[in-house]
Amino acid sequence: MVNDQPTKGLADVVVSQTKITSINGELGNLFHCGYEISDLAENSTFEELTYLLFYGNLPNQSEFSEHKNLIYSNREVDDKIINLIREFPSNSNTMDFLRTVVSYLSIFDSDKDNHSHQANLNKSIRLLAQMPTVLSYYHRLRNNLEIIHPDDNLDFASNFLYMISGNHPDKLSSQCLDKCLILHADHGFNASTFSARVTVSTLSDVHSGVTSAIGTLKGPLHGGANESVLKMLKEIQDIESIPNYISEKLQRKEKIMGFGHRVYLTIDPRATVLREMSKNLQNEFGGNMYDLSYAIEQTVLEQKDLKPNVDFYAASVYSMLNLDSTLFTPLFACSRISGWCAQILEQLDDNRLIRPRAKYVGHSPRSYADSNT
Ligand SMILES: CC(C)(COP(=O)(O)OP(=O)(O)OC[C@H]1O[C@@H](n2cnc3c(N)ncnc32)[C@H](O)[C@@H]1OP(=O)(O)O)[C@@H](O)C(=O)NCCC(=O)NCCS
Secondary structure (H helix, E strand, O other), X not given: OOOOOOOHHHOOOOOOOOOOEEEEOOOOEEEEOOEEHHHHHHHOOHXXXXXXXXXXXXXXXXXXXXXXXXXXXXXXXXXXXXXXXXHOOOOOOHHHHHHHHHHHHHHHOOXXXXXXXXXXXXXXXXXXXXXXXXXXXXHHHHOOOOOOOOOOOOOHHHHHHHHHHOXXXXXXXXXXXXXXXXXXXXXXXXXXXXXXXXXXXXXXXXXXXXXXXXXXXXXXXXXXXXXXXXXXXXXXXXXXXXXXXXXXXXXXXXXXXXXXXXXXXOOOHHHHHHHHHHHHHHXXXXXXXXXXXXXXXXXXXXXXOOOEOHHHHHHHHHHHOOOOHHHXXXXXXXXXXXXXXXXXXXXHHOOOOOOOOOOOOOOOOOOOOOOOO
16 A cells, blocks of 8 residues: 655655664754764864765774775876866856766776776775865866866865865864864765665666765755855845844745754754854954854844754855855765765665655546547
């Protein structure tokens, strides 16, 4: 017997088991393979977390060195990819660019016809390593700057900041970006991860799954929210104008970007870490990004009882790290690629085609011959 009562947006529908991430929306808890997100953000590194997501346990020293070497030595891309990036229209949406290039990367992947677990893991590591490279190449070329090749001696976060700016970053900026990457790495069956799992459940391939995921992350209800938050911060002139700005938006039934969540009924634990980081960065680098953000948080809580999600304080943090807003959502993708790939591997290790049903509410059966066309 088919239950034909639709669950709009698949809210609270459990579609699979997973060993990767657990979220308790009532308590505001997030764990990866048993480790709480605040513990990981405080004590781990993004590279170490990617190992945890791919293998299920933290690495010992030699496993960790090998994992880092693999990532660092796979950063460079084929000249044909660089040529494509040089030809890419400079006014494109950066997520459109990333989706296209990731799809193109599949053609050059040395394991492209091999779909074993190990080959899929190799592809995952290459994608993790190469996404920041192609993104920074595009960013520099579209700004009429020459590309900066990856530096194998730099960690993931420092290398990204270096390839974007051409300067070796200060310690605080690298540490903050590293924490941001940790916070964005995985989040259960969110929309982009689910679309990756749906794609590979047809026994398509890793690159196709990631391409689907990038397209899904682009939307403003998902990863695209962080760029919209910066737009809001820029539109707001001063703290005094915030109550009117927010109430007018709410009256127009517009969403306040960076607020609300499908799963969390309380504050998103990632937002708590990012709020503290935003405050520290303002103390260090000046400006009023944190003050504005905090005042918005208080106002939205007062007027709509909504709490910030991961995207809200990420916007002020990225901005204080001198990153252009066109990089915000792609940077989210450069972190989430680890979660996407871990979840793709998990899906394929125990695969069944994901194929739900819909309740038909259209016209009753009718005859073509009787229609007046
Ligand atoms: C994340 C989000 C898509 C979750 O959506 P959802 O679970 O489908 O919840 P809904 O959009 O149905 O929202 C439920 C109610 O809260 C309101 N709401 C939720 N988020 C809101 C927001 N950011 N601003 C204003 N109202 C919001 C809705 O208008 C709705 O109110 P109503 O019942 O009076 O119509 C939603 O909160 C949102 O659009 N947030 C802004 C985009 C964003 O920050 N995305 C990043 C998520 S990590």
